[in-house]
Amino acid sequence: MIKPPLFKLSRKKLQKQFDQLSQLADVVSYSAKTNYIVASILEGMTSCDFSVHSIDVVKQFSDCKRVWYFAQGWDETKIQKLIELGVDKFVVDNKPDLEKIKNYVSDKPIKINLLLRMRLKEHTIHTGKYYAYGFPSNDINTLIPTLKKLEQINKLGIHFHRKTQNVSEWSLKKELVDTLDSGLWSMLDVVNIGGGIPVQYKNFQSNVLPNIFEQVKELKTLLTEKKIKMIVECGRFLAAPCITLEVGILNIYDNNIIVNASVYNASMDTFIANTRLEIEGEDDSYDNYTVKGMTPCSLDIFRYKVGLNKPKKGEVLTFLNAGAYTFSTDFCGLKKIKTIVQK
Numbered sequence: 001m002i003k004p005p006l007f008k009l010s011r012k013k014l015q016k017q018f019d020q021l022s023q024l025a026d027v028v029s030y031s032a033k034t035n036y037i038v039a040s041i042l043e044g045m046t047s048c049d050f051s052v053h054s055i056d057v058v059k060q061f062s063d064c065k066r067v068w069y070f071a072q073g074w075d076e077t078k079i080q081k082l083i084e085l086g087v088d089k090f091v092v093d094n095k096p097d098l099e100k101i102k103n104y105v106s107d108k109p110i111k112i113n114l115l116l117r118m119r120l121k122e123h124t125i126h127t128g129k130y131y132a133y134g135f136p137s138n139d140i141n142t143l144i145p146t147l148k149k150l151e152q153i154n155k156l157g158i159h160f161h162r163k164t165q166n167v168s169e170w171s172l173k174k175e176l177v178d179t180l181d182s183g184l185w186s187m188l189d190v191v192n193i194g195g196g197i198p199v200q201y202k203n204f205q206s207n208v209l210p211n212i213f214e215q216v217k218e219l220k221t222l223l224t225e226k227k228i229k230m231i232v233e234c235g236r237f238l239a240a241p242c243i244t245l246e247v248g249i250l251n252i253y254d255n256n257i258i259v260n261a262s263v264y265n266a267s268m269d270t271f272i273a274n275t276r277l278e279i280e281g282e283d284d285s286y287d288n289y290t291v292k293g294m295t296p297c298s299l300d301i302f303r304y305k306v307g308l309n310k311p312k313k314g315e316v317l318t319f320l321n322a323g324a325y326t327f328s329t330d331f332c333g334l335k336k337i338k339t340i341v342q343k
Helices: 011-022 036-045 076-085 095-105 137-147 172-179 182-187 206-225
Strands: 006-010 027-031 049-052 067-070 089-092 112-117 153-159 190-192 229-234 243-253 256-259 287-292 301-308 316-319 339-342
Touching (some): 006 011, 027 036, 036 049, 076 095, 089 095, 095 112, 095 137, 112 137, 137 153, 137 182, 206 229
Parallel strands (some): 006 339, 027 049, 027 229, 049 067, 067 089, 089 112, 112 153, 256 287
Antiparallel strands (some): 006 243, 243 316
């Protein structure tokens, strides 16, 4: 009998990834949307913060003081609810949402921590497919001095973010120095550099990591000199490596392998970020196969070409670094795949 598909999460590997990040920054904030099961494990075994985009997700955490809430189209009722839950750290990327939080706290004896998301130029041919979040740098240079005067704001700072798998194309330090007015640095308490740190996929090699980490360390040194705390906000770098996906082989014919899962319920990231998961034991010296999902969709392909050693029906294929963005659809009646947590 072919076993159902299964995600396996390794606490040990997750801790290893977290430890790498904690050496780079003052604070690690996990982007919870990447994988909510990973978020629940991190809350229990680390001290990291969490970057969250909805109240329903905020409610999943036992300590909401560790939550950075990213505003989008909120009102006074939602802000009040967040405050009541214990959230006091917010990230805002537009003027209407900024005015809402300013008005809310103006007549209340509360303190909040506030980051303004800053829009940076993307150095990639793929930029056009993404929405550009954040205030233009000119607005940042104008708004920060005004916000610094508000007694309701405890810690003030900026947030910026690079697209996943695209971090190696610029200098973080140079970009920030060129963007911010020289007088602004003394007004900043926190800089969140976002995430975007890549992981290993078949179509992306992680050998750029040493250079990326050097860039991050260079910026960290600058911020430390200016007595500014640095937050690194990763999702994929934490969630992907600690999880494998095991699928069963349903059929093999004409060098096609049909498995009992689908990119639609196991690896939507294949479509969204064009990632191709590596398979344990693959080697270019073996015969090549196409690994296809179980739905009739012609796009439902995990790997177009992968060398495997004499695979057989009923055997298990293990996909590596499979933990990022594992949300599923109900296409063709597909079910959400179970995740088990291991040591």
